[in-house]
Amino acid sequence: MRLMKLAMATTAIMVLGTTAxxxxxxxxxxxxxxxxxxxxxxxxxxxxxxxxxxxxVEDFGGDLKVEVLSADHQNKPDVGSSVARQWIDQDGVDxxxxxxxxxxxxAVQQVTxxxxxxxxxxxxxxxxxxxxxxxxxxxxxxxDTYALSVGTGKAVVEGGGDTWFFxxxxxxxxxxxxxxxxxxVEANGGTVVGSVNHPLxxxxxxxxxxxxxxSGAKVIGLANAGGDTTNAIKQANSFGxxxxxxxxxxxxxxxxxxxxxxxxxxxxxxxxxxxYWDRDDASREFAERFAExxxxxxxxxxxxxxxxxxxxxxxxxxxxxxxxxKAAVDQMKTMPINDFFAADGKIRPDGRMxxxxxxxxxxTPDESKGPWDYYDILATIPGDEAFQPLDKSTxxxxxx
Amino acid sequence: MxxxxxxxxxxxxxxxxxxxxxxxxxxxxxxxGEVVSLLGRNGAGKTTTLRAIMGLIRQRQGSILHEGEEIIxxxxxxxxxxxxxxCPEERxxxxxxxxxxxxxxxxxxxxxxxxxxxxxxxFPNLEERRKGASGARLSGGEQQMLAIGRILRTGAKxxxxxxxxxxxxxxxxxxxxxxxxRLRERGFTIVLVEQNFHFAARLADRHYVIEHGRVVExxxxxxxxxxxxxxxxxxxx
Amino acid sequence: xxxxxGIPAPLLFGQLLIGLINGAFYALLxxxxxxxFGVLNVINFAHGALYMLGAxxxxxxxxxxxxxxxxxxILSPLIVGAAGIVIERTMLSRLYELDHLYGLLFxxxxxxxxxxxxxxxxxxxGQPYAPPKMLTGGYNLGxxxxxxxxAWVIVxxxxxxxxxxxxxxxxxxxxxxxxxxxxxxxxxxFGINVPLMMTLTYGFAVALAGFAGVLAAPIYTVSPxxxxxxxxxxxxxxxxxxxGSILGSIVTGLGIGLIEGLTRTFYPEASSTVIFVIMAIVLxxxxxxxxGRSRE
Numbered sequence: 022m023r024l025m026k027l028a029m030a031t032t033a034i035m036v037l038g039t040t041a042x043x044x045x046x047x048x049x050x051x052x053x054x055x056x057x058x059x060x061x062x063x064x065x066x067x068x069x070x071x072x073x074x075x076x077x078v079e080d081f082g083g084d085l086k087v088e089v090l091s092a093d094h095q096n097k098p099d100v101g102s103s104v105a106r107q108w109i110d111q112d113g114v115d116x117x118x119x120x121x122x123x124x125x126x127x128a129v130q131q132v133t134x135x136x137x138x139x140x141x142x143x144x145x146x147x148x149x150x151x152x153x154x155x156x157x158x159x160x161x162x163x164x165d166t167y168a169l170s171v172g173t174g175k176a177v178v179e180g181g182g183d184t185w186f187f188x189x190x191x192x193x194x195x196x197x198x199x200x201x202x203x204x205x206v207e208a209n210g211g212t213v214v215g216s217v218n219h220p221l222x223x224x225x226x227x228x229x230x231x232x233x234x235x236s237g238a239k240v241i242g243l244a245n246a247g248g249d250t251t252n253a254i255k256q257a258n259s260f261g262x263x264x265x266x267x268x269x270x271x272x273x274x275x276x277x278x279x280x281x282x283x284x285x286x287x288x289x290x291x292x293x294x295x296x297y298w299d300r301d302d303a304s305r306e307f308a309e310r311f312a313e314x315x316x317x318x319x320x321x322x323x324x325x326x327x328x329x330x331x332x333x334x335x336x337x338x339x340x341x342x343x344x345x346x347k348a349a350v351d352q353m354k355t356m357p358i359n360d361f362f363a364a365d366g367k368i369r370p371d372g373r374m375x376x377x378x379x380x381x382x383x384x385t386p387d388e389s390k391g392p393w394d395y396y397d398i399l400a401t402i403p404g405d406e407a408f409q410p411l412d413k414s415t416x417x418x419x420x421x
Numbered sequence: 422m423x424x425x426x427x428x429x430x431x432x433x434x435x436x437x438x439x440x441x442x443x444x445x446x447x448x449x450x451x452x453x454g455e456v457v458s459l460l461g462r463n464g465a466g467k468t469t470t471l472r473a474i475m476g477l478i479r480q481r482q483g484s485i486l487h488e489g490e491e492i493i494x495x496x497x498x499x500x501x502x503x504x505x506x507x508c509p510e511e512r513x514x515x516x517x518x519x520x521x522x523x524x525x526x527x528x529x530x531x532x533x534x535x536x537x538x539x540x541x542x543x544f545p546n547l548e549e550r551r552k553g554a555s556g557a558r559l560s561g562g563e564q565q566m567l568a569i570g571r572i573l574r575t576g577a578k579x580x581x582x583x584x585x586x587x588x589x590x591x592x593x594x595x596x597x598x599x600x601x602x603r604l605r606e607r608g609f610t611i612v613l614v615e616q617n618f619h620f621a622a623r624l625a626d627r628h629y630v631i632e633h634g635r636v637v638e639x640x641x642x643x644x645x646x647x648x649x650x651x652x653x654x655x656x657x658x
Numbered sequence: 659x660x661x662x663x664g665i666p667a668p669l670l671f672g673q674l675l676i677g678l679i680n681g682a683f684y685a686l687l688x689x690x691x692x693x694x695f696g697v698l699n700v701i702n703f704a705h706g707a708l709y710m711l712g713a714x715x716x717x718x719x720x721x722x723x724x725x726x727x728x729x730x731x732i733l734s735p736l737i738v739g740a741a742g743i744v745i746e747r748t749m750l751s752r753l754y755e756l757d758h759l760y761g762l763l764f765x766x767x768x769x770x771x772x773x774x775x776x777x778x779x780x781x782x783x784g785q786p787y788a789p790p791k792m793l794t795g796g797y798n799l800g801x802x803x804x805x806x807x808x809a810w811v812i813v814x815x816x817x818x819x820x821x822x823x824x825x826x827x828x829x830x831x832x833x834x835x836x837x838x839x840x841x842x843x844x845x846x847x848f849g850i851n852v853p854l855m856m857t858l859t860y861g862f863a864v865a866l867a868g869f870a871g872v873l874a875a876p877i878y879t880v881s882p883x884x885x886x887x888x889x890x891x892x893x894x895x896x897x898x899x900x901x902g903s904i905l906g907s908i909v910t911g912l913g914i915g916l917i918e919g920l921t922r923t924f925y926p927e928a929s930s931t932v933i934f935v936i937m938a939i940v941l942x943x944x945x946x947x948x949x950g951r952s953r954e
Contacts, residue, residue, distance in 0.1 A: 059774075060883065064783040191927050219922075220930035222887050224878055227676045228922035228929075231802060235669045251784060251879050259789070259805040259877065261796055281879050283786030318781070475847045501849030513844045515837045522833040527848035575849070 045344050046113060049086040052078070052331060053114040055104060055129065056144055058093035061222055061248035062121045065275040066144040069324040070119045072314050076307075077331035083339050090114060096221070098128035105132040115344040116141060116334055119327050123147035123194035133158050137346040141334060143326035146246070146273060147197045148409060151371045155416035158346035159372040160353060163326030164295040166198040167409040169272050172293025172380050172402050174205035177240055177270050185270075186238035187216035188229050188253060190245035198244040198272050214238045219245070226253040230260055239268060246273045251281045258286050275321045279395045284386040287395075291382050296322035296362055297396050300379070303361035319393040329362035330374075366404070371416035375404040426489055428453050428579055428610050429474070429505075433483040436466075436473045436634075443469045445634040446483065451579070451612055456605050458613040458621040461631035462657055467614040468510055470631065471581045474612075475507045476500045487579070504531045506577035510584045510614075512568040516557035520547075523556040524571045531576035540570045543600050562593035569600065580604070583614045594620060618656055630655050668801030673919045675799075679808050681915020682815035686870040687888065688895040688907040689819055690863035693826070696839045696902030697859045700750065700761035705892065706885025707769035708864045712738045712871025714776060717785050717880045727790040731872050738868025743861040750860065751853065769889070776882035784879030793876075811873050818869060819908050826904050835859065839902065887930075894937045900950020910948060 054074050056066040071091045078087045090108065094101035101120065108114035109132065117133055120126045121144025133140035134156035142150060143163045151161050185206050189195040195218070203213045215236045217229050230253070233241045241262065243250050250271050257269055271278070274292040298308035298319045307328065311320045320328075337352035338344050350372075358366030363376035381396035389395060411419060427450040436444040444466050451457045459467045473481045476497040485493045492500055501507070506527070515523055524537075524547070541548035544566040550559060559567060565585055572580060585601070586594045594617070601624050604611065615621040621628065622645060630638040630652070638655060640648055687709060694702045715734035719725040725733065745768065753760045788794075789807040796805040826832040838845045838852050846852045871885075878884055895914050899906030914933055921929045928935075940948060 059777060059782070061782060063777065064781040067782075217922075217926050219926055223930070224884070224887060225676075225680050227679075227808075228673055228919050229926065231669060231672045231676065232923065234803075235666065248782070248784065248879065248881065248883070255786075255879060256877065259796075259807060261803045261805070265803070277781070277783040281783035281786065281881070283788075285788065286786065316779075477843050477847060497843070497846035498849050498851045501847055507844075507847045509844060509847075513841055515840050517836040517840060518833050525830070526833055526837055526845075528850065530849045572848075 045085070045338070045342065046115060049088055049113070050116070050335070050338060050344050051088045051090060051108075051112065051114045052334075053105075053108045053112075053117045054089060054091040054119050054327070055094050055101060055108075055117050056091075056119040056121050057096050058091070060096050062096065062144065062246065064277040064281075064318075065247060065321045066119050066121045066323045066327075069311070069315055069318065069320060070143065070327040072311065073320065073324045073328040074118060074331045076310065076314075077328045077335065081332060081335045081339075083335065085335060085339055087335065094120070094122070094125050094129075096122045096125060098124045101125035102128040102132050105129045105138075109133075109136045109138050115139065116331075116346075116349070118142075118330060119144045119323065121145050121323065123149070123197065124192050126150060127154055127193060130154055130156055130159060133346065139334065139344075139346040139349045141327075141330040143330055144323045146194050148201065149193070149197065151369075151373045151409075152415045155371050155414075155418055157372075157418060158350050160330065160350060160368055160374055161372055162330040162374045163322050164293075164378065165373070165408070166194070166201045166272075168295070168378050168402075168407045169198060169293045170202035170205045171407055172378050173270055173272055173291060174202045174242075175209055176291060176380050176400070177268070178206055178209040178211040182240035182268050182270070183211035184238045185211060185213045185240045185242050186233045186236040187213065187242045187244050188226070188233060189216055189218050190249055191218040191220055194246070195244045199242070202242055202244065202272055219249070221249070223249060224252060226256045227260060229253075230257050230262060234260070234262055234265070234267065239266075241267055241269050243269065243271045244273075247275070247278065248281075250274060251278045254282055254290070255286055275323070276319060276393065276395060277321055279383055280393065284384060284389055284395065287383045288385045289383060291380065291399070292396075293402070294322050294379050294381055294396075295376065296320070296325040297379055297381060297398060298325075299394065299396070300398065301361070307361045317392070325362050329358065329360050329366075332360060333358055369411055371411065371414045371419050373408055373411075373414075375408050377404050378402040378407040427451055427486070428488060429612070430486045431470070431474070431483065432486075434470065434473060434485060435482040436469055436478045437480040438469075438478070443634055444473060444481075447631065447634065447636055449629045449636055449639075451610060453610055454605070454608055455627065456601065456611045456613060456625045458615050458625035458628045459631055460615060460618060460621060460628050460652075460656060463616070465631045466634040467631050468583055469634075471507065471583050471612065471614055474500075474581060475505065477507075501577070502530045504577045505579045505581065506572035506575055507581045508568045508572055508583060508585065510587065512564045514556040514559065514564045514567060516555055518556055520550050520553035520556055520559065520567065523567055524551070524574070527571055527575045529574065529576050531578070533578075534576035535573040537574070540573055543573075543603060544570050562589050562596075565589060565593070565597065566600075569597070573604070578608070579610045579612070581612045581614075584616060585613070586615070586617045586620050598624060618652075628652075670923070672802035673923045674916060675802065675804065676808075677916040677919020678912060679812050679915070680918065681912035682812045682819075683870060683874065683911075684892060684895055684915055685819050685908045685911030686815045686873075687867055687892040688899065688911045689822055689904065690866040691892055691896045692899065692902055692904055692907035693822075693835075693863045694860060695896065696904070697835055698746075698750070698761075698856050699754065699758065700765065701758065701893070702860075702863075703762060703766040703889060703893075704745075704768045704772065705765075705864070705867050706889030707772040708738050708742065708885075709867040709871040709874070709888065710776070710882060710885040711741065711772060712868030713787070713875040713878075713880045713884060714780075714785075714871070714882070715868065716872045716875045717787050720787065721785075727872075727876075731869070734872045735865040735868040738871070739861040739865030742864035743857055746857045746860040751857070769885075773882050773886065780882060782881055782883050784881030784884070787875040787880050789876035807876055811877070814873060815870070818866065822866070823904055823908065891933055894933045898933075898937050898940045898947055900947025903947065903949040906947060906949025 054071045092104045116139040118141045123145045126145035140159045146166045148165045187199045189199045279287045354368045366376040380400040430450040434447040628640045716730040793807045899910035921932045
């Protein structure tokens with residue numbers, strides 16, 4: 022449906038300070054927020070990520086001239102890489118942020134690595150970005166498939182869910198998430214009895230759910246995201262899957278998904294997330310300001326990650342007066358991250374930003390005090406356990 | 422003695438199909454109860470004249486008076502509702518409708534239309550074929566009878582018949598001629614467009630000859646024998 | 659356990675039933691699209707957006723006015739139908755004289771505007787809409803668990819499809835419509851107000867889409883993009899069935915639902931593509947579609 026949609030939507034220009042810095046290319050730091058602005062991931066990233074990036078720029082308030090651009094990649098790798106190329110070649114963009122949808126992120130990674138442009142990813146999940154396809158200009162900020170599988174996979178198996186059937190979105194992210202989770206399940210003594218790949222943006226999951234039901238697995242792992250996850254959960258509910266004793270594990274769930282499902286349907290789900298707005302005062306303060314600009318919507322972990330990444334990037338660029346991709350990322354790697362998103366976060370040589378993850382459980386309608394009051398935090402997973410150990414990384418920057 | 426007001430009269434009727442100017446000022450009158458024929462060679466503008474009267478040609482100018490009222494600017498459905506019925510040259514039988522649906526399609530616009538039984542009396546073949554699954558399965562003659570029959574139900578008193586004999590066997594042509602004669606007896610006013618001059622000559626009270634989008638000559642039933650040579654030349658018979 | 663085609667028989671029956679349920683949805687939507695194409699000669703790309711509008715109206719009625727599912731099942735299609743009438747009268751009717759492409763581009767742009775407006779206010783994640791109390795729960799059929807709501811969907815869509823078919827094929831009004839598909843000018847010359855009929859037809863056909871939207875609301879999340887993928891599938895069904903063929907669109911809708919269900923069992927990765935493969939094959943063998951008549 023979106024074939025004729027304009028590839029780009031350039032938004033407001035923000036100018037802070039007046040002094041141009043000699044080492045900053047063309048005197049201005051240009052931040053390009055590239056994500057899904059109209060499809061199934063538009064709520065979990067989309068305009069919210071642009072708002073978060075702008076908030077980070079405002080809050081930074083330093084001596085840099087900064088502009089924020091945004092565009093829709095329509096979840097298509099070719100669209101994403103051509104927008105990235107145009108931004109870098111013609112518009113002088115210095116850093117690309119967000120980029121959900123793993124296949125698009127991998128395509129953009131090639132462009133940014135070739136052109137020495139920083140790439141701070143918040144929205145995509147695949148661990149390939151910090152393994153075989155890693156780059157010195159890249160940071161993976163918020164979460165990845167490994168962290169999701171460690172959090173949810175381990176918790177579910179330990180809770181007795183030791184046979185799994187996967188419903189997997191049929192693209193890079195889904196396959197990676199399934200593979201990572203299967204490894205965690207097996208490492209903890211569980212078994213995988215089957216899986217089915219469904220096309221991206223499927224509306225009707227009942228056929229797939231019947232197959233999952235017929236498998237007899239105790240756990241149905243949803244290796245998908247956004248609207249696919251919510252539709253699958255909603256329909257599983259109506260087909261009596263949970264009532265008949267099978268458990269659903271949403272491997273990637275955002276707070277916007279829970280909002281869309283309603284607590285009646287979503288209650289009791291366990292999820293792994295990199296951020297929950299109601300965790301402490303700092304996160305609440307950010308969430309309040311964000312919600313004011315977003316019709317009351319609270320930030321997802323992707324939005325929070327975009328803010329944190331942009332803020333850290335601007336700090337690093339101001340420090341070294343250089344917005345070259347590798348130079349900026351190298352500087353970022355030397356500085357710890359301490360903000361409402363991460364405590365003592367650090368960026369490893371492979372580009373992985375290591376921070377704590379949270380295992381959460383969705384509240385029942387009675388427990389919730391109102392919209393967006395959705396999670397109980399069950400456990401904090403320390404960063405070093407949550408993410409793939411550096412010595413397992415196949416990233417050439419680490420292995421060489 | 423005053424002339425009776427014509428049922429239909431056109432003055433300076435012009436019509437265009439897109440860029441091409443087809444009618445260049447057609448003037449003719451039809452009196453109540455008359456059968457009037459429009460004669461002329463292929464492409465002279467006879468069919469266009471009928472379509473312009475029905476409002477089926479968007480670009481038209483001049484004057485068309487029906488029962489003394491100007492109808493040039495009216496939409497086809499309003500013109501039809503005034504009691505003018507049109508039977509097109511290609512007969513316009515709908516393939517996706519059954520024979521009966523075709524027959525019952527045109528709604529009654531005025532009281533006094535023929536009953537189905539009367540129509541079947543005029544065209545006995547139709548009654549036999551009534552249950553046919555599709556109007557398209559009928560023979561050419563049956564289709565023509567259906568096309569005329571269905572507009573008799575509506576109560577319209579002015580019938581515009583476009584080439585009712587085209588491509589039909591002589592025996593059918595004769596049958597249609599008889600029907601037109603009976604319709605005249607029942608008081609219908611009929612405008613007949615014809616290529617078949619001999620058919621028209623027998624039926625019509627008056628004839629207009631159209632050439633290049635204009636009426637060029639007029640003959641009455643009484644002149645026709647005397648002026649046969651002239652007419653043949655005009656029609657190229 | 660008995661096996662058919664290499665999979666357990668109960669699972670196969672389940673998949674066929676689910677395919678039929680989805681097919682009923684497809685039939686309801688493709689029917690409207692086929693009627694619009696037949697009578698107005700317009701490829702209505704706004705159909706998916708109007709389906710979404712139907713679902714959203716149900717949600718809005720519930721959220722802001724407290725009006726429940728059953729009244730919404732009537733009200734929402736009426737609102738969508740009224741919107742359709744305004745669209746046809748004020749805009750679409752001006753395009754009939756022009757090339758098909760204009761109607762297609764107009765409805766396509768309209769779909770983007772409607773969807774964009776809703777995305778702006780409500781985002782894409784969607785809104786929850788619960789099925790009415792009396793349709794919750796389900797039946798255990800032995801080979802599968804059939805949610806009551808899905809059973810209702812198949813009954814309601816088939817009834818509406820059959821009713822529409824009766825209306826078009828077996829009534830006086832329907833004969834006007836069918837005649838107007840063939841020769842609109844001649845039908846006007848019989849005194850029938852064809853432009854009015856076209857307006858009402860568009861209103862009715864998009865009301866069908868709105869009805870499908872309300873039916874869909876409790877199954878899928880009510881989201882501004884819920885119609886985006888569907889419209890392409892439904893369009894393919896209309897092409898396979900034969901553009902403008904009423905019966906073709908109903909039968910093909912059900913058939914495609916079944917085939918899609920089977921594909922999801924045997925080769926799930928292809929389930930969103932199989933329809934287009936079938937479309938290509940049908941167009942090669944029968945360019946006018948399975949039930950189509952050649953036009954002009």
